[in-house]
Amino acid sequence: MKINNLDDGLALHTDYYILNMMYTYWKKGINRRRAVFECYFRQNPFNSGYAIFAGLEQVVNYLQNLHFSDSDIDYLRENGEFDEGFLQYLKNMTFCCDVRSVVEGDLVFANEPIFQVEGPLDQCSLVETAILSIINYQVLIATKASRIKSAAGDDVLLEFGSRRAQELEAGVWGARAAYIAGFDATSNVRAGKVFNIPVAGTHAHALVQYYQNDYEAFKAYAQTHHDCTFLVDTYDTLKSGVPSAIKVAKEMGDKISFKGVRIDSGDMAYISKRVREKLDNAGYPDAKIVASNDLDEIKIQNLKMQGAKIDIWGVGTHLITGYDQPALGAVYKMVAIEDGNGNMMDTLKLSSNAEKISTPGQKQVWRITNSKKDDKSEGDYVTLRDENPNELQELYMFHPQYTYINKTITDFKARPVLQSIFENGQLVYQLPTLAQIRNYCRQNLDSLWDEYKRDLNPQDYPVDLSQRLYDHKRHYIEYVHQQVKNMGTDD
Numbered sequence: 173m174k175i176n177n178l179d180d181g182l183a184l185h186t187d188y189y190i191l192n193m194m195y196t197y198w199k200k201g202i203n204r205r206r207a208v209f210e211c212y213f214r215q216n217p218f219n220s221g222y223a224i225f226a227g228l229e230q231v232v233n234y235l236q237n238l239h240f241s242d243s244d245i246d247y248l249r250e251n252g253e254f255d256e257g258f259l260q261y262l263k264n265m266t267f268c269c270d271v272r273s274v275v276e277g278d279l280v281f282a283n284e285p286i287f288q289v290e291g292p293l294d295q296c297s298l299v300e301t302a303i304l305s306i307i308n309y310q311v312l313i314a315t316k317a318s319r320i321k322s323a324a325g326d327d328v329l330l331e332f333g334s335r336r337a338q339e340l341e342a343g344v345w346g347a348r349a350a351y352i353a354g355f356d357a358t359s360n361v362r363a364g365k366v367f368n369i370p371v372a373g374t375h376a377h378a379l380v381q382y383y384q385n386d387y388e389a390f391k392a393y394a395q396t397h398h399d400c401t402f403l404v405d406t407y408d409t410l411k412s413g414v415p416s417a418i419k420v421a422k423e424m425g426d427k428i429s430f431k432g433v434r435i436d437s438g439d440m441a442y443i444s445k446r447v448r449e450k451l452d453n454a455g456y457p458d459a460k461i462v463a464s465n466d467l468d469e470i471k472i473q474n475l476k477m478q479g480a481k482i483d484i485w486g487v488g489t490h491l492i493t494g495y496d497q498p499a500l501g502a503v504y505k506m507v508a509i510e511d512g513n514g515n516m517m518d519t520l521k522l523s524s525n526a527e528k529i530s531t532p533g534q535k536q537v538w539r540i541t542n543s544k545k546d547d548k549s550e551g552d553y554v555t556l557r558d559e560n561p562n563e564l565q566e567l568y569m570f571h572p573q574y575t576y577i578n579k580t581i582t583d584f585k586a587r588p589v590l591q592s593i594f595e596n597g598q599l600v601y602q603l604p605t606l607a608q609i610r611n612y613c614r615q616n617l618d619s620l621w622d623e624y625k626r627d628l629n630p631q632d633y634p635v636d637l638s639q640r641l642y643d644h645k646r647h648y649i650e651y652v653h654q655q656v657k658n659m660g661t662d663d
Protein backbone atom coordinates (compact mmCIF):
# COMPACT_ATOMS: atom_id res chain seq x y z
CA MET A 173 0.00 0.00 0.00
CA LYS A 174 1.23 3.51 -0.82
CA ILE A 175 2.60 5.17 2.33
CA ASN A 176 2.36 8.77 1.06
CA ASN A 177 2.91 10.70 -2.17
CA LEU A 178 6.66 10.18 -1.96
CA ASP A 179 6.10 6.44 -2.08
CA ASP A 180 5.99 6.19 -5.86
CA GLY A 181 8.11 3.13 -6.64
CA LEU A 182 10.07 0.27 -5.13
CA ALA A 183 13.58 0.92 -6.49
CA LEU A 184 14.64 2.35 -3.12
CA HIS A 185 13.22 -0.68 -1.32
CA THR A 186 16.83 -1.81 -0.97
CA ASP A 187 19.47 -1.66 1.71
CA TYR A 188 21.69 1.39 1.61
CA TYR A 189 24.82 -0.74 1.45
CA ILE A 190 23.66 -1.96 -1.93
CA LEU A 191 23.57 1.59 -3.27
CA ASN A 192 27.02 2.06 -1.76
CA MET A 193 28.29 -0.92 -3.75
CA MET A 194 26.49 0.14 -6.91
CA TYR A 195 28.21 3.52 -6.65
CA THR A 196 31.62 1.88 -6.33
CA TYR A 197 30.87 -0.38 -9.33
CA TRP A 198 29.82 2.65 -11.37
CA LYS A 199 32.82 4.78 -10.37
CA LYS A 200 35.17 1.89 -11.15
CA GLY A 201 33.47 1.21 -14.46
CA ILE A 202 32.54 -2.37 -13.58
CA ASN A 203 28.83 -1.84 -13.06
CA ARG A 204 27.92 -3.48 -16.39
CA ARG A 205 30.05 -6.59 -15.84
CA ARG A 206 27.86 -9.65 -16.11
CA ALA A 207 27.17 -11.38 -12.80
CA VAL A 208 25.11 -14.32 -11.57
CA PHE A 209 23.46 -14.32 -8.15
CA GLU A 210 21.54 -17.16 -6.54
CA CYS A 211 19.05 -17.37 -3.75
CA TYR A 212 18.84 -20.38 -1.44
CA PHE A 213 18.10 -21.20 2.18
CA ARG A 214 20.20 -23.40 4.43
CA GLN A 215 17.55 -25.23 6.43
CA ASN A 216 14.00 -26.21 5.67
CA PRO A 217 11.66 -24.13 7.85
CA PHE A 218 9.79 -25.62 10.86
CA ASN A 219 12.06 -28.72 10.79
CA SER A 220 10.00 -29.69 7.79
CA GLY A 221 11.21 -32.20 5.21
CA TYR A 222 10.35 -29.80 2.37
CA ALA A 223 9.29 -26.25 1.63
CA ILE A 224 6.82 -24.84 -0.87
CA PHE A 225 7.92 -22.17 -3.28
CA ALA A 226 5.74 -19.05 -3.43
CA GLY A 227 6.36 -15.37 -4.15
CA LEU A 228 7.18 -15.39 -7.87
CA GLU A 229 4.14 -13.36 -8.90
CA GLN A 230 5.04 -10.54 -6.52
CA VAL A 231 8.67 -10.69 -7.66
CA VAL A 232 7.53 -10.41 -11.29
CA ASN A 233 5.36 -7.37 -10.41
CA TYR A 234 8.31 -5.81 -8.65
CA LEU A 235 10.80 -6.40 -11.47
CA GLN A 236 8.41 -5.26 -14.19
CA ASN A 237 7.92 -1.94 -12.44
CA LEU A 238 11.49 -1.41 -11.33
CA HIS A 239 12.68 2.14 -12.03
CA PHE A 240 13.98 5.11 -10.08
CA SER A 241 11.35 7.85 -9.93
CA ASP A 242 12.12 11.56 -10.00
CA SER A 243 11.42 11.76 -6.29
CA ASP A 244 13.79 8.82 -5.65
CA ILE A 245 16.56 10.68 -7.44
CA ASP A 246 15.75 13.92 -5.57
CA TYR A 247 15.88 12.02 -2.30
CA LEU A 248 19.26 10.46 -3.13
CA ARG A 249 20.58 13.82 -4.25
CA GLU A 250 19.67 15.33 -0.89
CA ASN A 251 20.61 12.44 1.33
CA GLY A 252 23.23 10.38 -0.47
CA GLU A 253 26.85 10.96 -1.32
CA PHE A 254 26.51 10.23 -4.99
CA ASP A 255 27.66 12.10 -8.13
CA GLU A 256 25.06 13.68 -10.36
CA GLY A 257 26.29 11.40 -13.16
CA PHE A 258 25.45 8.33 -11.08
CA LEU A 259 22.03 9.75 -10.23
CA GLN A 260 21.30 10.28 -13.93
CA TYR A 261 22.52 6.76 -14.62
CA LEU A 262 20.08 5.40 -12.03
CA LYS A 263 17.29 7.52 -13.45
CA ASN A 264 17.75 5.95 -16.89
CA MET A 265 18.26 2.41 -15.61
CA THR A 266 15.93 -0.18 -17.09
CA PHE A 267 15.92 -3.73 -15.81
CA CYS A 268 17.64 -6.00 -18.34
CA CYS A 269 18.57 -9.15 -16.40
CA ASP A 270 17.81 -12.81 -17.02
CA VAL A 271 15.86 -14.39 -14.20
CA ARG A 272 15.39 -18.09 -13.58
CA SER A 273 13.22 -19.34 -10.77
CA VAL A 274 11.40 -22.25 -9.29
CA VAL A 275 7.73 -21.76 -10.15
CA GLU A 276 5.08 -21.27 -7.50
CA GLY A 277 3.62 -24.41 -6.01
CA ASP A 278 6.77 -26.45 -6.66
CA LEU A 279 8.71 -28.01 -3.79
CA VAL A 280 12.06 -26.60 -2.75
CA PHE A 281 14.69 -27.86 -0.35
CA ALA A 282 17.56 -26.48 1.66
CA ASN A 283 20.87 -25.85 -0.09
CA GLU A 284 19.70 -25.70 -3.66
CA PRO A 285 19.30 -22.59 -5.81
CA ILE A 286 15.67 -21.50 -5.96
CA PHE A 287 16.06 -18.17 -7.76
CA GLN A 288 18.80 -16.79 -10.03
CA VAL A 289 19.46 -13.34 -11.44
CA GLU A 290 22.01 -12.85 -14.21
CA GLY A 291 22.91 -9.52 -15.75
CA PRO A 292 24.78 -6.29 -15.03
CA LEU A 293 26.43 -6.48 -11.63
CA ASP A 294 24.67 -3.38 -10.33
CA GLN A 295 21.18 -4.51 -11.31
CA CYS A 296 21.71 -7.97 -9.84
CA SER A 297 22.73 -6.23 -6.61
CA LEU A 298 19.88 -3.72 -6.52
CA VAL A 299 17.13 -6.33 -6.41
CA GLU A 300 18.52 -8.45 -3.57
CA THR A 301 16.60 -6.92 -0.67
CA ALA A 302 13.15 -6.94 -2.23
CA ILE A 303 13.50 -10.40 -3.75
CA LEU A 304 14.69 -11.91 -0.49
CA SER A 305 11.95 -10.18 1.45
CA ILE A 306 9.24 -11.54 -0.84
CA ILE A 307 10.60 -15.07 -1.09
CA ASN A 308 11.55 -15.33 2.58
CA TYR A 309 8.01 -14.52 3.64
CA GLN A 310 5.93 -16.37 1.11
CA VAL A 311 7.92 -19.62 1.14
CA LEU A 312 7.66 -19.59 4.94
CA ILE A 313 3.89 -19.09 4.99
CA ALA A 314 3.18 -21.55 2.17
CA THR A 315 5.24 -24.17 4.01
CA LYS A 316 3.51 -23.51 7.33
CA ALA A 317 0.15 -23.72 5.56
CA SER A 318 1.14 -27.03 3.99
CA ARG A 319 1.99 -28.46 7.41
CA ILE A 320 -1.37 -27.33 8.75
CA LYS A 321 -3.08 -28.83 5.72
CA SER A 322 -1.37 -32.14 6.31
CA ALA A 323 -2.67 -32.17 9.91
CA ALA A 324 -6.19 -31.18 8.87
CA GLY A 325 -6.46 -33.76 6.07
CA ASP A 326 -9.70 -33.31 4.15
CA ASP A 327 -11.25 -30.92 6.69
CA VAL A 328 -11.92 -27.40 5.52
CA LEU A 329 -9.24 -24.83 6.39
CA LEU A 330 -9.99 -21.13 6.69
CA GLU A 331 -7.23 -18.55 6.78
CA PHE A 332 -8.07 -16.01 9.55
CA GLY A 333 -4.69 -14.29 9.98
CA SER A 334 -4.96 -10.78 8.57
CA ARG A 335 -5.54 -9.06 11.90
CA ARG A 336 -2.38 -10.64 13.31
CA ALA A 337 -0.18 -10.31 10.22
CA GLN A 338 2.86 -8.12 10.78
CA GLU A 339 1.76 -5.86 7.94
CA LEU A 340 -1.25 -5.30 5.70
CA GLU A 341 0.46 -6.64 2.58
CA ALA A 342 1.68 -9.66 4.55
CA GLY A 343 -1.96 -10.50 5.28
CA VAL A 344 -2.82 -10.45 1.59
CA TRP A 345 0.21 -12.30 0.20
CA GLY A 346 0.09 -14.65 3.18
CA ALA A 347 -3.53 -15.51 2.38
CA ARG A 348 -2.43 -16.28 -1.18
CA ALA A 349 0.50 -18.45 -0.01
CA ALA A 350 -1.87 -20.35 2.30
CA TYR A 351 -4.32 -20.93 -0.54
CA ILE A 352 -1.53 -22.27 -2.77
CA ALA A 353 -0.64 -24.79 -0.07
CA GLY A 354 -4.18 -26.09 0.39
CA PHE A 355 -6.23 -23.70 2.51
CA ASP A 356 -9.78 -23.48 1.20
CA ALA A 357 -10.68 -19.85 1.82
CA THR A 358 -9.55 -16.62 3.45
CA SER A 359 -11.32 -14.11 5.65
CA ASN A 360 -9.40 -11.28 3.92
CA VAL A 361 -11.82 -9.77 1.45
CA ARG A 362 -9.11 -7.81 -0.37
CA ALA A 363 -7.20 -11.04 -0.99
CA GLY A 364 -10.47 -12.51 -2.28
CA LYS A 365 -10.90 -9.62 -4.67
CA VAL A 366 -7.37 -9.31 -6.04
CA PHE A 367 -6.50 -13.01 -6.21
CA ASN A 368 -9.91 -14.58 -6.62
CA ILE A 369 -9.46 -16.68 -3.47
CA PRO A 370 -12.77 -17.91 -2.01
CA VAL A 371 -13.77 -15.70 0.92
CA ALA A 372 -15.49 -17.03 4.03
CA GLY A 373 -16.52 -15.67 7.40
CA THR A 374 -18.78 -16.07 10.42
CA HIS A 375 -19.28 -13.21 12.88
CA ALA A 376 -17.39 -11.87 15.91
CA HIS A 377 -18.18 -11.67 19.62
CA ALA A 378 -19.05 -7.99 19.12
CA LEU A 379 -22.40 -8.88 17.58
CA VAL A 380 -23.38 -10.93 20.61
CA GLN A 381 -21.97 -8.32 22.94
CA TYR A 382 -24.13 -5.67 21.27
CA TYR A 383 -27.33 -7.64 21.92
CA GLN A 384 -25.98 -8.95 25.24
CA ASN A 385 -27.85 -12.12 24.46
CA ASP A 386 -26.98 -15.05 22.19
CA TYR A 387 -30.52 -15.63 20.99
CA GLU A 388 -31.19 -11.97 20.05
CA ALA A 389 -27.86 -11.73 18.24
CA PHE A 390 -28.32 -14.93 16.23
CA LYS A 391 -31.89 -13.96 15.39
CA ALA A 392 -30.75 -10.58 14.06
CA TYR A 393 -28.02 -12.25 12.03
CA ALA A 394 -30.45 -14.83 10.67
CA GLN A 395 -32.92 -12.12 9.66
CA THR A 396 -30.22 -10.46 7.59
CA HIS A 397 -28.28 -13.44 6.14
CA HIS A 398 -29.11 -16.63 4.36
CA ASP A 399 -26.06 -18.73 5.31
CA CYS A 400 -25.67 -18.74 9.08
CA THR A 401 -22.77 -19.89 11.25
CA PHE A 402 -23.22 -18.63 14.80
CA LEU A 403 -20.37 -17.94 17.22
CA VAL A 404 -21.56 -19.71 20.33
CA ASP A 405 -18.91 -19.16 23.00
CA THR A 406 -19.48 -15.55 24.11
CA TYR A 407 -21.21 -16.49 27.40
CA ASP A 408 -21.63 -20.22 27.77
CA THR A 409 -21.29 -22.48 24.75
CA LEU A 410 -23.31 -25.45 25.97
CA LYS A 411 -25.91 -23.72 28.17
CA SER A 412 -26.65 -20.67 26.06
CA GLY A 413 -24.76 -20.48 22.74
CA VAL A 414 -25.72 -23.77 21.13
CA PRO A 415 -29.33 -23.89 22.46
CA SER A 416 -29.84 -20.35 21.11
CA ALA A 417 -28.38 -21.29 17.73
CA ILE A 418 -30.70 -24.29 17.52
CA LYS A 419 -33.71 -22.23 18.59
CA VAL A 420 -33.06 -19.63 15.89
CA ALA A 421 -32.46 -22.33 13.27
CA LYS A 422 -35.81 -23.96 14.12
CA GLU A 423 -37.68 -20.67 14.14
CA MET A 424 -36.23 -19.52 10.84
CA GLY A 425 -36.66 -22.89 9.13
CA ASP A 426 -36.16 -22.70 5.37
CA LYS A 427 -35.62 -18.98 5.46
CA ILE A 428 -31.98 -19.62 6.31
CA SER A 429 -29.37 -22.23 5.67
CA PHE A 430 -28.11 -23.16 9.13
CA LYS A 431 -24.47 -23.97 8.35
CA GLY A 432 -23.30 -24.55 11.91
CA VAL A 433 -21.55 -22.96 14.87
CA ARG A 434 -18.10 -21.64 15.70
CA ILE A 435 -16.32 -22.22 18.99
CA ASP A 436 -13.37 -20.02 19.91
CA SER A 437 -12.39 -20.96 23.48
CA GLY A 438 -12.39 -23.64 26.13
CA ASP A 439 -11.49 -27.30 25.81
CA MET A 440 -12.33 -27.75 22.17
CA ALA A 441 -12.22 -31.53 22.25
CA TYR A 442 -14.74 -31.83 25.05
CA ILE A 443 -16.92 -28.95 23.93
CA SER A 444 -17.05 -29.97 20.28
CA LYS A 445 -18.26 -33.46 21.22
CA ARG A 446 -21.06 -32.05 23.38
CA VAL A 447 -21.95 -29.52 20.68
CA ARG A 448 -22.10 -32.30 18.11
CA GLU A 449 -24.51 -34.28 20.29
CA LYS A 450 -26.75 -31.27 20.75
CA LEU A 451 -26.82 -30.47 17.03
CA ASP A 452 -27.48 -34.11 16.09
CA ASN A 453 -30.21 -34.49 18.71
CA ALA A 454 -31.88 -31.34 17.45
CA GLY A 455 -31.96 -32.76 13.91
CA TYR A 456 -28.98 -30.92 12.45
CA PRO A 457 -26.45 -33.65 11.67
CA ASP A 458 -25.15 -31.66 8.69
CA ALA A 459 -24.48 -28.50 10.68
CA LYS A 460 -20.71 -28.02 10.85
CA ILE A 461 -18.54 -27.15 13.83
CA VAL A 462 -15.92 -24.49 13.15
CA ALA A 463 -13.07 -24.08 15.63
CA SER A 464 -10.64 -21.20 16.03
CA ASN A 465 -8.30 -19.95 18.76
CA ASP A 466 -4.55 -19.96 18.31
CA LEU A 467 -4.61 -23.16 16.29
CA ASP A 468 -1.64 -24.65 14.51
CA GLU A 469 -0.74 -28.05 13.05
CA ILE A 470 0.16 -29.53 16.43
CA LYS A 471 -3.09 -28.49 18.12
CA ILE A 472 -5.15 -29.64 15.15
CA GLN A 473 -3.44 -33.03 15.17
CA ASN A 474 -3.89 -33.27 18.91
CA LEU A 475 -7.55 -32.31 18.81
CA LYS A 476 -8.16 -34.92 16.14
CA MET A 477 -6.42 -37.52 18.31
CA GLN A 478 -8.76 -36.57 21.13
CA GLY A 479 -11.70 -37.26 18.84
CA ALA A 480 -12.76 -33.62 18.63
CA LYS A 481 -15.82 -33.22 16.41
CA ILE A 482 -14.48 -30.30 14.43
CA ASP A 483 -15.21 -30.02 10.71
CA ILE A 484 -13.69 -26.67 9.84
CA TRP A 485 -10.52 -25.09 11.22
CA GLY A 486 -9.95 -21.34 11.30
CA VAL A 487 -6.24 -20.58 11.59
CA GLY A 488 -4.80 -17.10 12.02
CA THR A 489 -1.83 -16.00 14.11
CA HIS A 490 0.29 -19.14 13.95
CA LEU A 491 -0.02 -19.35 10.18
CA ILE A 492 0.34 -15.77 9.05
CA THR A 493 3.27 -14.92 11.29
CA GLY A 494 5.10 -18.23 10.84
CA TYR A 495 4.84 -18.18 14.62
CA ASP A 496 7.38 -20.89 15.52
CA GLN A 497 9.93 -19.72 12.94
CA PRO A 498 9.57 -16.08 12.00
CA ALA A 499 12.17 -16.08 9.20
CA LEU A 500 13.20 -18.51 6.49
CA GLY A 501 16.75 -17.17 6.28
CA ALA A 502 17.13 -17.35 2.51
CA VAL A 503 20.30 -15.65 1.25
CA TYR A 504 21.38 -14.21 -2.10
CA LYS A 505 24.96 -14.90 -3.13
CA MET A 506 27.15 -14.11 -6.10
CA VAL A 507 28.17 -17.34 -7.87
CA ALA A 508 29.84 -16.01 -11.02
CA ILE A 509 31.21 -12.74 -12.41
CA GLU A 510 32.68 -11.67 -15.74
CA ASP A 511 36.44 -11.30 -15.49
CA GLY A 512 36.81 -8.19 -17.68
CA ASN A 513 37.75 -10.18 -20.78
CA GLY A 514 34.27 -11.46 -21.48
CA ASN A 515 34.78 -14.75 -19.62
CA MET A 516 32.61 -15.82 -16.72
CA MET A 517 34.55 -16.69 -13.60
CA ASP A 518 32.98 -18.55 -10.70
CA THR A 519 32.98 -17.07 -7.20
CA LEU A 520 32.72 -18.55 -3.77
CA LYS A 521 32.01 -17.52 -0.19
CA LEU A 522 34.24 -19.47 2.19
CA SER A 523 33.28 -20.34 5.75
CA SER A 524 34.77 -22.37 8.57
CA ASN A 525 31.39 -24.09 8.66
CA ALA A 526 31.40 -26.54 5.72
CA GLU A 527 27.64 -26.21 5.22
CA LYS A 528 27.96 -22.47 4.77
CA ILE A 529 30.47 -22.65 1.90
CA SER A 530 28.57 -21.58 -1.19
CA THR A 531 28.62 -23.70 -4.35
CA PRO A 532 30.26 -21.76 -7.20
CA GLY A 533 29.06 -21.63 -10.78
CA GLN A 534 25.92 -21.33 -12.85
CA LYS A 535 23.63 -24.17 -11.99
CA GLN A 536 20.41 -26.00 -12.71
CA VAL A 537 18.41 -28.13 -10.29
CA TRP A 538 16.86 -31.36 -11.55
CA ARG A 539 14.10 -33.22 -9.77
CA ILE A 540 14.79 -36.91 -10.25
CA THR A 541 11.80 -39.23 -10.38
CA ASN A 542 11.86 -42.98 -10.71
CA SER A 543 9.37 -44.72 -12.99
CA LYS A 544 10.03 -47.98 -11.10
CA LYS A 545 8.86 -46.28 -7.91
CA ASP A 546 5.53 -44.69 -8.91
CA ASP A 547 7.34 -41.67 -10.31
CA LYS A 548 8.12 -40.52 -6.78
CA SER A 549 10.99 -38.08 -6.27
CA GLU A 550 14.36 -39.73 -5.65
CA GLY A 551 15.96 -36.44 -4.76
CA ASP A 552 17.23 -33.26 -6.34
CA TYR A 553 20.36 -33.21 -8.43
CA VAL A 554 22.21 -29.91 -8.76
CA THR A 555 24.38 -29.61 -11.86
CA LEU A 556 26.38 -27.05 -13.75
CA ARG A 557 24.09 -25.35 -16.22
CA ASP A 558 25.41 -27.15 -19.29
CA GLU A 559 24.78 -30.62 -17.85
CA ASN A 560 21.65 -32.62 -18.65
CA PRO A 561 21.16 -35.80 -16.62
CA ASN A 562 18.55 -37.00 -19.13
CA GLU A 563 21.45 -37.80 -21.46
CA LEU A 564 22.77 -40.40 -18.99
CA GLN A 565 21.79 -44.07 -18.87
CA GLU A 566 22.20 -44.24 -15.14
CA LEU A 567 22.54 -41.61 -12.48
CA TYR A 568 24.96 -41.81 -9.57
CA MET A 569 23.65 -39.74 -6.69
CA PHE A 570 25.71 -39.16 -3.58
CA HIS A 571 25.45 -37.04 -0.45
CA PRO A 572 27.64 -33.95 -0.94
CA GLN A 573 29.13 -34.22 2.57
CA TYR A 574 28.84 -37.94 3.41
CA THR A 575 29.73 -39.33 0.02
CA TYR A 576 29.42 -42.95 1.23
CA ILE A 577 25.66 -42.36 1.20
CA ASN A 578 24.95 -42.95 -2.46
CA LYS A 579 22.75 -44.73 -4.96
CA THR A 580 22.64 -45.43 -8.68
CA ILE A 581 19.33 -45.20 -10.46
CA THR A 582 18.44 -46.27 -13.95
CA ASP A 583 14.75 -45.71 -14.77
CA PHE A 584 14.74 -42.06 -13.99
CA LYS A 585 13.47 -38.81 -15.39
CA ALA A 586 15.11 -35.49 -14.62
CA ARG A 587 12.91 -32.39 -14.60
CA PRO A 588 14.61 -28.99 -14.64
CA VAL A 589 13.28 -27.12 -11.61
CA LEU A 590 14.55 -23.62 -12.45
CA GLN A 591 12.61 -22.05 -15.30
CA SER A 592 13.32 -18.99 -17.37
CA ILE A 593 11.20 -16.05 -16.18
CA PHE A 594 12.88 -12.95 -17.66
CA GLU A 595 15.29 -12.75 -20.59
CA ASN A 596 17.11 -9.44 -21.01
CA GLY A 597 14.53 -7.86 -18.73
CA GLN A 598 11.56 -9.13 -20.75
CA LEU A 599 9.04 -11.42 -19.12
CA VAL A 600 9.09 -14.74 -20.99
CA TYR A 601 7.03 -16.72 -18.50
CA GLN A 602 3.26 -16.86 -18.55
CA LEU A 603 2.09 -16.51 -14.96
CA PRO A 604 -0.33 -19.35 -14.18
CA THR A 605 -3.67 -18.81 -12.48
CA LEU A 606 -3.84 -19.29 -8.74
CA ALA A 607 -6.00 -22.37 -9.22
CA GLN A 608 -3.31 -23.89 -11.48
CA ILE A 609 -0.62 -23.11 -8.91
CA ARG A 610 -2.65 -24.70 -6.10
CA ASN A 611 -3.25 -27.78 -8.19
CA TYR A 612 0.42 -27.99 -9.14
CA CYS A 613 1.36 -27.80 -5.47
CA ARG A 614 -0.93 -30.74 -4.69
CA GLN A 615 0.62 -32.80 -7.51
CA ASN A 616 4.13 -32.04 -6.31
CA LEU A 617 3.31 -33.07 -2.76
CA ASP A 618 1.77 -36.28 -4.09
CA SER A 619 5.06 -37.11 -5.81
CA LEU A 620 6.99 -36.85 -2.53
CA TRP A 621 7.36 -39.92 -0.34
CA ASP A 622 5.51 -39.74 2.98
CA GLU A 623 8.83 -40.15 4.80
CA TYR A 624 9.81 -36.63 3.71
CA LYS A 625 6.36 -35.21 4.45
CA ARG A 626 5.82 -36.37 8.02
CA ASP A 627 5.94 -33.40 10.33
CA LEU A 628 8.05 -34.98 13.08
CA ASN A 629 11.66 -35.87 12.25
CA PRO A 630 11.21 -36.28 8.51
CA GLN A 631 13.88 -38.10 6.51
CA ASP A 632 16.45 -35.83 4.85
CA TYR A 633 15.48 -35.39 1.22
CA PRO A 634 18.61 -35.81 -0.94
CA VAL A 635 19.92 -32.61 -2.50
CA ASP A 636 22.99 -33.90 -4.28
CA LEU A 637 25.61 -32.34 -6.51
CA SER A 638 26.56 -33.85 -9.84
CA GLN A 639 30.07 -35.31 -9.94
CA ARG A 640 31.21 -32.40 -12.11
CA LEU A 641 29.77 -29.78 -9.79
CA TYR A 642 31.15 -31.58 -6.75
CA ASP A 643 34.64 -31.77 -8.26
CA HIS A 644 34.38 -28.18 -9.41
CA LYS A 645 33.45 -27.02 -5.90
CA ARG A 646 36.28 -28.98 -4.29
CA HIS A 647 38.90 -27.69 -6.72
CA TYR A 648 37.57 -24.20 -6.38
CA ILE A 649 37.73 -24.30 -2.59
CA GLU A 650 41.36 -25.46 -2.84
CA TYR A 651 42.13 -22.75 -5.37
CA VAL A 652 40.57 -20.04 -3.18
CA HIS A 653 42.38 -21.35 -0.09
CA GLN A 654 45.64 -21.09 -2.05
CA GLN A 655 44.80 -17.56 -3.15
CA VAL A 656 44.01 -16.57 0.43
CA LYS A 657 47.34 -18.04 1.57
CA ASN A 658 49.19 -16.06 -1.07
CA MET A 659 47.33 -12.87 -0.07
CA GLY A 660 47.69 -13.41 3.66
CA THR A 661 50.09 -11.72 6.04
CA ASP A 662 51.32 -13.90 8.89
CA ASP A 663 51.20 -12.37 12.34
Ligand SMILES: Nc1ncnc2c1ncn2[C@@H]1O[C@H](COP(=O)(O)OP(=O)(O)OP(=O)(O)O)[C@@H](O)[C@H]1O
Nearest residue numbers: 436437438439440441442465466467471474475478
Ligand atom coordinates in the same frame (compact mmCIF):
# COMPACT_ATOMS: atom_id res chain seq x y z
N1 LIG B 1 -8.58 -30.21 23.91
C1 LIG B 1 -7.56 -29.42 23.66
N2 LIG B 1 -6.34 -29.96 23.51
C2 LIG B 1 -5.27 -29.17 23.26
N3 LIG B 1 -5.34 -27.84 23.15
C3 LIG B 1 -6.54 -27.25 23.28
C4 LIG B 1 -7.70 -28.00 23.55
N4 LIG B 1 -8.72 -27.15 23.63
C5 LIG B 1 -8.25 -25.92 23.45
N5 LIG B 1 -6.93 -25.95 23.22
C6 LIG B 1 -5.99 -24.84 22.98
O1 LIG B 1 -5.59 -24.35 24.25
C7 LIG B 1 -5.32 -22.96 24.21
C8 LIG B 1 -6.06 -22.28 25.37
O2 LIG B 1 -7.46 -22.22 25.15
P1 LIG B 1 -8.47 -21.48 26.16
O3 LIG B 1 -9.72 -21.23 25.46
O4 LIG B 1 -8.59 -22.24 27.42
O5 LIG B 1 -7.71 -20.18 26.55
P2 LIG B 1 -7.88 -18.75 25.97
O6 LIG B 1 -7.40 -18.69 24.57
O7 LIG B 1 -7.17 -17.87 26.95
O8 LIG B 1 -9.45 -18.53 26.02
P3 LIG B 1 -10.19 -17.18 25.72
O9 LIG B 1 -10.20 -17.04 24.21
O10 LIG B 1 -11.53 -17.37 26.31
O11 LIG B 1 -9.42 -16.08 26.38
C9 LIG B 1 -5.77 -22.48 22.84
O12 LIG B 1 -4.62 -22.29 22.05
C10 LIG B 1 -6.59 -23.64 22.28
O13 LIG B 1 -6.46 -23.74 20.87
Ligand SMILES: O=P(O)(O)OC[C@H]1O[C@H](OP(=O)(O)OP(=O)(O)O)[C@H](O)[C@@H]1O
Nearest residue numbers: 332376377436464465466467487488489
Ligand atom coordinates in the same frame (compact mmCIF):
# COMPACT_ATOMS: atom_id res chain seq x y z
O1 LIG C 1 -6.60 -17.31 17.02
P1 LIG C 1 -6.14 -17.13 15.61
O2 LIG C 1 -5.58 -18.38 15.04
O3 LIG C 1 -5.26 -15.94 15.46
O4 LIG C 1 -7.46 -16.88 14.69
C1 LIG C 1 -8.07 -15.64 14.56
C2 LIG C 1 -8.74 -15.18 15.83
O5 LIG C 1 -9.27 -13.91 15.56
C3 LIG C 1 -10.52 -13.81 16.20
O6 LIG C 1 -10.36 -13.47 17.54
P2 LIG C 1 -10.46 -12.00 18.06
O7 LIG C 1 -10.33 -12.10 19.54
O8 LIG C 1 -9.51 -11.10 17.35
O9 LIG C 1 -11.93 -11.53 17.65
P3 LIG C 1 -13.34 -12.18 18.01
O10 LIG C 1 -14.04 -11.19 18.84
O11 LIG C 1 -14.01 -12.45 16.73
O12 LIG C 1 -13.07 -13.44 18.76
C4 LIG C 1 -11.07 -15.22 16.08
O13 LIG C 1 -12.10 -15.41 16.99
C5 LIG C 1 -9.88 -16.08 16.28
O14 LIG C 1 -9.73 -16.44 17.63
Ligand SMILES: O=C(O)c1cccnc1
Nearest residue numbers: 332359372373374375486
Ligand atom coordinates in the same frame (compact mmCIF):
# COMPACT_ATOMS: atom_id res chain seq x y z
O1 LIG D 1 -14.95 -15.32 10.06
C1 LIG D 1 -14.47 -15.55 11.17
O2 LIG D 1 -15.02 -16.30 11.99
C2 LIG D 1 -13.16 -14.91 11.56
C3 LIG D 1 -12.48 -14.09 10.72
C4 LIG D 1 -11.28 -13.53 11.09
C5 LIG D 1 -10.77 -13.81 12.31
N1 LIG D 1 -11.43 -14.61 13.14
C6 LIG D 1 -12.61 -15.17 12.78
